[in-house]
Structure formats: structure tokens, C-alpha cells
Amino acid sequence: MLPYIRQDLAQFSAYKPHPGSDSDVPVATQFDRLDTNESPYDLPHELKQKLAWTYQELIETNRYPDGGHEELKQAIADYVNESAHITSSTFTSENISIGNGSDELIRSLLIASCLGGNGSILVASPTFSMYAILAQTLGINVVTVGRSEENFAIDLKAAQSALESPQNPAIRAIFVVHPNSPTANALTDAEIAWLKSLPEHLLVIIDEAYFEFSQNTLVTEIQQHPNWVIMRTFSKAFRLAAMRVGYCIAHPELITVLEKVRLPYNLPSFSLAAALLAIQNRQLLLDTIPQTLEERNNLQTILAQQPQLKVWHSAANFIYLRPRIINTSIEIEGYLSKLTEELKANGTLVRHTGGGLRITVGSPEENTRTLKRIQAVLAQLNSD
Numbered sequence: 001m002l003p004y005i006r007q008d009l010a011q012f013s014a015y016k017p018h019p020g021s022d023s024d025v026p027v028a029t030q031f032d033r034l035d036t037n038e039s040p041y042d043l044p045h046e047l048k049q050k051l052a053w054t055y056q057e058l059i060e061t062n063r064y065p066d067g068g069h070e071e072l073k074q075a076i077a078d079y080v081n082e083s084a085h086i087t088s089s090t091f092t093s094e095n096i097s098i099g100n101g102s103d104e105l106i107r108s109l110l111i112a113s114c115l116g117g118n119g120s121i122l123v124a125s126p127t128f129s130m131y132a133i134l135a136q137t138l139g140i141n142v143v144t145v146g147r148s149e150e151n152f153a154i155d156l157k158a159a160q161s162a163l164e165s166p167q168n169p170a171i172r173a174i175f176v177v178h179p180n181s182p183t184a185n186a187l188t189d190a191e192i193a194w195l196k197s198l199p200e201h202l203l204v205i206i207d208e209a210y211f212e213f214s215q216n217t218l219v220t221e222i223q224q225h226p227n228w229v230i231m232r233t234f235s236k237a238f239r240l241a242a243m244r245v246g247y248c249i250a251h252p253e254l255i256t257v258l259e260k261v262r263l264p265y266n267l268p269s270f271s272l273a274a275a276l277l278a279i280q281n282r283q284l285l286l287d288t289i290p291q292t293l294e295e296r297n298n299l300q301t302i303l304a305q306q307p308q309l310k311v312w313h314s315a316a317n318f319i320y321l322r323p324r325i326i327n328t329s330i331e332i333e334g335y336l337s338k339l340t341e342e343l344k345a346n347g348t349l350v351r352h353t354g355g356g357l358r359i360t361v362g363s364p365e366e367n368t369r370t371l372k373r374i375q376a377v378l379a380q381l382n383s384d
């Protein structure tokens with residue numbers, strides 16, 4: 001124990017990133033990486049060349065990056081309006097704040113609302129782990145409620161009662177994902193109605209990281225609900241996970257606060273250039289989405305035919321499943337760990353989380369291999 005470090009960080013476990021950096025063999029040549037919900041496709045060669053040109057000719061590495069992000073904010077606002085089929089002036093750059101990944105924005109929202117004993121956050125488990133992880137690093141209390149075992153809708157009774165019962169400190173911010181990770185379900189009408197019913201002294205964060213796959217957005221609600229924030233990312237459909245760019249859409253007053261809280265040069269020039277290029281070429285980049293959705297439906301259908309698996313409908317680019325055959329949760333966890341390990345030994349990385357497996361939809365070749373491997377591993381586990 002380091003005597004000068006906060007005690008609460010001693011038991012804290014950090015987010016577990018991609019494996020592989022400790023190996024001699026590059027992860028890319030070893031595995032089908034279906035564990036972090038990225039796009040299977042790198043940027044097209046022509047865009048990489050343009051980006052390389054920008055780096056060579058326009059970016060001065062000795063200069064600080066553009067700390068205001070105005071050009072990218074405007075391009076994002078145009079995209080937000082266009083993709084929600086609303087008037088092109090509905091959202092402007094004043095409604096946008098850009099982060100070093102959505103992860104930075106989550107942290108900024110926590111700092112702005114709850115830090116220093118000012119509030120607790122509410123999450124419904126299983127969900128994206130970074131809300132609770134980042135809250136814990138800031139010493140912010142996390143209140144967790146459950147979800148339906150049937151369709152993973154939030155236990156709204158428990159959520160409402162958490163809001164009404166005394167918490168120390170009181171809940172100030174609620175994080176939901178639309179569609180949720182790892183369970184891939186979109187918010188139901190009842191969940192949306194509940195979010196709309198929440199009073200304006202609560203900050204409501206709706207993470208739409210998978211919007212381009214679900215085509216479902218609540219962004220227009222911001223006009224009636226100034227306490228809502230919609231978060232998006234360039235890490236998934238826009239194929240830029242390596243660049244670390246996320247953004248949020250909110251009322252200008254809230255954006256001003258987020259802009260105060262973030263680091264002045266939070267985005268490297270190269271990342272800003274990449275995000276701008278991606279959004280300008282969105283048609284080309286988002287062109288692969290119909291194929292991904294088709295692959296997803298196909299994977300879903302075939303996996304659901306496995307008697308050992310329960311597979312849920314996905315509104316995103318990943319599939320969530322749980323084993324059917326076993327009853328007590330300890331056995332399920334053991335079975336899932338074994339499944340994950342065996343798949344890894346056969347060359348496919350998947351994520352074991354929230355009492356199930358989350359499998360990213362990859363390229364058609366990766367998906368074919370993954371199906372074969374899952375079938376083989378299930379047969380082997382059955383005969384053990």
C-alpha cells in the first residue's frame with residue numbers, strides 16, 4: 001500500500017482492455033477480435049492516404065492542437081440533424097462538446113455533477129462498465145439496480161424507489177445506454193416514458209454509442225428536456241476507435257460547463273483531423289452497416305439454434321447470449337469462462353460479462369469462423 005494513495009483505490013479494479021500487448025505475436029494476426037464492438041473494417045485506403053497527407057502537409061507537430069474544435073463541432077451538428085431527419089439548424093456547434101473518447105465525456109459529466117460528495121449516480125446492471133469505474137476513481141457513490149431477465153429492461157420500480165429512498169449523497173445522474181451494452185436491447189417505450197418523467201434536477205445521460213446500427217435516437221428530446229445529454233462516439237460505426245473521439249449533444253448551458261471541465265487540448269490534432277475526415281466521408285464509411293446488420297441477423301439465427309444457448313435480439317453490432325442448460329450462477333460463470341477460454345484458444349476473442357457472452361459482429365469471414373468455433377467448443381463442452 002502506498003501511504004499517500006486514497007484507500008478506496010486499493011480494492012478498485014480498472015477496465016480490462018484488449019489482451020495481447022504482452023505477447024510477441026501481434027494480436028491482429030492471432031485472433032478474430034470480437035470482444036470490443038469495433039467495426040471489423042479499417043478506414044478505406046483512400047481516406048488513410050488523405051489523412052497521411054494532412055499529417056504530412058498541414059499538421060504542425062510543434063504546435064498545440066485546435067483547442068476549440070469549432071470546425072468538427074459544426075460538422076457533427078450537421079450530421080446529428082441530418083441523421084435525425086430534423087431541420088438543419090436544430091442543433092448547432094453550441095450543442096456539442098467533444099471528448100477524448102466518450103470515456104472522457106463520462107468523466108467530465110461525473111465531475112460536473114457529482115464530484116466532491118455532491119451526488120451519487122444510478123446505473124442498471126449489466127451495463128457499460130465505465131460509468132461505475134470512472135465514478136469510483138472519483139470517489140463517487142454508485143447505486144445499482146437490476147434488469148428484467150427476460151428482455152433486460154431496467155427494473156423501473158427499483159430505479160424509482162432508489163431515487164425516492166435516501167441515498168448518501170442523493171442521486172444526481174442516471175446513465176443509460178440505447179441500445180444497452182452488453183445486452184444489445186434498445187430502450188423500451190416504458191423506459192423512455194420513465195426517463196421523460198424524471199425531474200429536471202436530475203442529469204439524464206443517454207449513451208447512443210451504437211446509434212448508427214440501431215438508427216434509434218432520442219436526440220430531439222433535448223429540446224423538451226434540457227437535463228438530458230446524448231453521447232455518441234467515433235469508435236464504433238465510424239471505424240475510429242484508435243483515434244479516441246466521442247461527443248455529446250446537450251443544451252448549450254450544459255455544454256458550456258463540460259467545456260470548462262475538459263482539458264484544454266484534450267484531442268490531438270491527428271484525432272481531430274481523422275474525425276473530421278470520417279464525418280465528411282460518412283456515406284462511404286457507413287456503407288458497411290447494412291452488411292453488418294445482415295451478418296448480425298444471420299449469427300443470431302444460427303446461434304439461437306444451439307440448444308445450449310439463449311440468444312437475445314440485438315439492436316446493435318453485437319450479440320448477447322447466455323447458456324441455457326445450467327441453473328446455479330456459479331456453474332454458469334464457470335461454463336462461460338470455459339467457453340471464453342476455449343474460443344480464445346481457437347482464435348476468437350469474445351467478452352464474458354454480466355453473466356453472459358458478448359460477441360461483436362465481425363467480417364463475414366470472422367463470423368463464419370466464429371460460428372464454427374462456437375459449435376465445436378459447445379460440442380466439446382457437452383461431451384466433457
Ligand SMILES: *Cc1c(COP(=O)(O)O)cnc(C)c1O
Binds near residue numbers: 037104241
Ligand atoms: C464502445 C462504447 C463507447 C465508446 O467509448 P469511447 O471512449 O468513445 O471509445 C461508449 N459507450 C458505450 C456503451 C460503448 O459500448
